[in-house]
Amino acid sequence: MPRIAVDAMGGDHAPREVVLGAVDAAEAGHDIVLVGDRSRIELVLGETGADVAIADASEVIEMGADAASAIRERKDASISVAARLVSSGEAAALVSAGSTGAAMAAASFLIGRIDGVSRPAIASMFPGGKIVLDSGANLSCRPEHLVQFAVMGAALAATKLGIERPRVGLLNIGEEAGKGRDLEREAYPLLAEVPSIEFVGNVEGRDVGSDRVDVIVSDGFTGNVLLKTAEGAAKLLLGLVVETLSGPELADKMAAIVPALGDVRHRLDPESYGGAHLLGTMGVVVIAHGSSSRRAVANAIGMASDEAAHGLVERITRDIGAVHSLAGA
Amino acid sequence: MPRIAVDAMGGDHAPREVVLGAVDAAEAGHDIVLVGDRSRIELVLGETGADVAIADASEVIEMGADAASAIRERKDASISVAARLVSSGEAAALVSAGSTGAAMAAASFLIGRIDGVSRPAIASMFPGGKIVLDSGANLSCRPEHLVQFAVMGAALAATKLGIERPRVGLLNIGEEAGKGRDLEREAYPLLAEVPSIEFVGNVEGRDVGSDRVDVIVSDGFTGNVLLKTAEGAAKLLLGLVVETLSGPELADKMAAIVPALGDVRHRLDPESYGGAHLLGTMGVVVIAHGSSSRRAVANAIGMASDEAAHGLVERITRDIGAVHSLAGA
Numbered sequence: 279m280p281r282i283a284v285d286a287m288g289g290d291h292a293p294r295e296v297v298l299g300a301v302d303a304a305e306a307g308h309d310i311v312l313v314g315d316r317s318r319i320e321l322v323l324g325e326t327g328a329d330v331a332i333a334d335a336s337e338v339i340e341m342g343a344d345a346a347s348a349i350r351e352r353k354d355a356s357i358s359v360a361a362r363l364v365s366s367g368e369a370a371a372l373v374s375a376g377s378t379g380a381a382m383a384a385a386s387f388l389i390g391r392i393d394g395v396s397r398p399a400i401a402s403m404f405p406g407g408k409i410v411l412d413s414g415a416n417l418s419c420r421p422e423h424l425v426q427f428a429v430m431g432a433a434l435a436a437t438k439l440g441i442e443r444p445r446v447g448l449l450n451i452g453e454e455a456g457k458g459r460d461l462e463r464e465a466y467p468l469l470a471e472v473p474s475i476e477f478v479g480n481v482e483g484r485d486v487g488s489d490r491v492d493v494i495v496s497d498g499f500t501g502n503v504l505l506k507t508a509e510g511a512a513k514l515l516l517g518l519v520v521e522t523l524s525g526p527e528l529a530d531k532m533a534a535i536v537p538a539l540g541d542v543r544h545r546l547d548p549e550s551y552g553g554a555h556l557l558g559t560m561g562v563v564v565i566a567h568g569s570s571s572r573r574a575v576a577n578a579i580g581m582a583s584d585e586a587a588h589g590l591v592e593r594i595t596r597d598i599g600a601v602h603s604l605a606g607a
Numbered sequence: 608m609p610r611i612a613v614d615a616m617g618g619d620h621a622p623r624e625v626v627l628g629a630v631d632a633a634e635a636g637h638d639i640v641l642v643g644d645r646s647r648i649e650l651v652l653g654e655t656g657a658d659v660a661i662a663d664a665s666e667v668i669e670m671g672a673d674a675a676s677a678i679r680e681r682k683d684a685s686i687s688v689a690a691r692l693v694s695s696g697e698a699a700a701l702v703s704a705g706s707t708g709a710a711m712a713a714a715s716f717l718i719g720r721i722d723g724v725s726r727p728a729i730a731s732m733f734p735g736g737k738i739v740l741d742s743g744a745n746l747s748c749r750p751e752h753l754v755q756f757a758v759m760g761a762a763l764a765a766t767k768l769g770i771e772r773p774r775v776g777l778l779n780i781g782e783e784a785g786k787g788r789d790l791e792r793e794a795y796p797l798l799a800e801v802p803s804i805e806f807v808g809n810v811e812g813r814d815v816g817s818d819r820v821d822v823i824v825s826d827g828f829t830g831n832v833l834l835k836t837a838e839g840a841a842k843l844l845l846g847l848v849v850e851t852l853s854g855p856e857l858a859d860k861m862a863a864i865v866p867a868l869g870d871v872r873h874r875l876d877p878e879s880y881g882g883a884h885l886l887g888t889m890g891v892v893v894i895a896h897g898s899s900s901r902r903a904v905a906n907a908i909g910m911a912s913d914e915a916a917h918g919l920v921e922r923i924t925r926d927i928g929a930v931h932s933l934a935g936a
Binding site: 342499512 | 671734735743746747778780783787788811812813814815816817825827828829831832833834835836837838839840841842843844845846847848
């Protein structure tokens with residue numbers, strides 16, 4: 279079982295919910311080291327009676343801090359200590375619910391990028407298992423970055439979903455080749471040459487709900503808008519459904535239906551997925567939502583542990599190498 | 608009642624569904640001239656017994672043609688003849704379910720841009736009345752274009768929804784000022800100075816379902832992705848709801864619920880909205896979906912007629928002028 283370094287101090291409800299989530303994950307069999315303020319971590323651990331390893335870190339990087347300079351200045355920040363545990367091989371993966379920027383900076387500076395990856399990217403999961411990247415790490419991209427995102431996202435689909443040759447689509451405003459901005463028009467022929475993916479061509483925002491693609495690649499600005507729009511639209515619609523079904527003539531039917539709608543809500547709940555993967559660094563990195571509850575943290579740890587066990591980093595390393603040989607040929 | 612020029616030859620189901628939609632709109636009291644192949648139009652009109660004015664046009668611009676050159680070469684295309692009716696003042700508005708590119712080119716070249724507008728933009732409606740622009744006319748934009756979109760979208764919110772000082776948000780990946788690409792960071796302070804809008808700052812994709820904004824401005828690539836993602840997510844969720852509620856233990860409840868879900872589907876149906884507005888030209892232009900049915904065409908004509916009656920073009924002209932005085936001050 280790979281060891282997971284958990285940033286105990288990151289997140290709106292840290293360290294409490296993070297420590298409790300780690301306790302649940304440890305009870306499920308995961309190997310965890312909690313990184314942060316020992317006395318505060320032990321206080322929460324004491325309530326549960328559980329025994330989880332602790333690595334000391336005396337500093338914290340707050341949400342909203344300038345991530346890159348904070349990582350440089352606070353050598354003993356919990357996220358940095360956790361990243362160094364991965365870098366040294368003492369842990370195989372890093373989980374944080376703290377600042378996304380700090381996690382990205384710590385992973386890039388302290389764990390380091392996989393050879394051939396110029397831009398680590400954030401891959402988010404969609405209901406049904408679809409992977410969308412980049413979802414916010416790189417707001418402006420060049421075509422070769424999208425190619426790297428395709429390779430990395432496909433590697434995640436392979437290790438996580440067991441799809442040997444994942445179908446990858448390029449997010450665009452129409453399906454025909456030639457659509458889009460210079461970015462998409464130039465990336466399209468490059469993507470068609472990537473050996474580790476099945477390139478299905480352009481896909482549109484509506485394909486978040488389709489069966490024709492496993493991985494959607496995009497610049498980080500557009501990918502972020504896609505994810506948040508899908509979330510907003512789903513909430514809007516669920517609200518409309520509840521409102522409609524709550525009319526007086528259907529009220530008696532609702533008692534039976536509310537639990538079923540709760541199940542739909544659960545299937546759409548980002549907490550069920552635990553977090554997003556930062557892909558492209560020399561260790562598995564999972565970034566959980568800042569508001570993560572105990573359950574979300576436990577799920578994020580499970581995700582990180584699974585990917586470390588399934589060799590995600592090794593697969594990206596191999597497939598990125600194949601793209602580089604191609605470019606060099 | 609303003610006269611509406613309807614491109615009878617544009618759309619997947621033209622001229623039949625277009626003519627039938629125009630007949631319905633005429634019966635609802637709208638003043639219409641159908642533009643296209645007289646004999647084909649009369650054939651459909653003959654079935655209904657209705658009498659709608661016809662303007663002859665001998666050519667058609669197919670979907671997928673290079674729009675700008677097609678408009679230059681086919682002087683007698685139905686979309687061009689319809690645009691010239693607006694340009695000459697014989698009609699106040701143009702409705703087409705044909706190629707969006709052709710409608711944009713015809714409107715720009717033949718009707719002409721409002722003074723001060725550098726880029727006409729496509730404004731789409733969302734359930735609940737929210738307006739999103741640009742939704743596909745301008746894939747790459749400069750900050751001053753987003754300012755013009757804000758002014759034009761707010762004018763539409765004012766004339767269509769009766770909101771005197773519409774709340775406008777800038778589509779971004781976070782709410783804090785300073786988020787986003789250069790485009791958003793530079794547009795933000797400019798938007799804060801626009802007198803005809805209430806600038807609410809950055810909004811996110813999830814605000815498609817929120818109550819804090821009336822108009823969302825964005826470059827056309829991102830706006831298009833937002834619209835199609837919302838559509839895809841809504842369909843995905845509605846499918847999940849139906850699937851969940853169709854389980855055996857709830858099957859007996861479904862008979863009562865199916866009609867209610869149909870009502871939700873109807874409220875989300877783009878056909879109910881009729882089409883998108885092309886804003887910034889010297890006439891009201893409504894672009895209906897290529898697959899528009901009779902009902903969608905009738906709704907698009909109603910939209911165009913309402914906006915012409917409510918002085919949309921005059922309002923944009925006035926408010927764009929105010930922004931230019933500001934820039935010149």
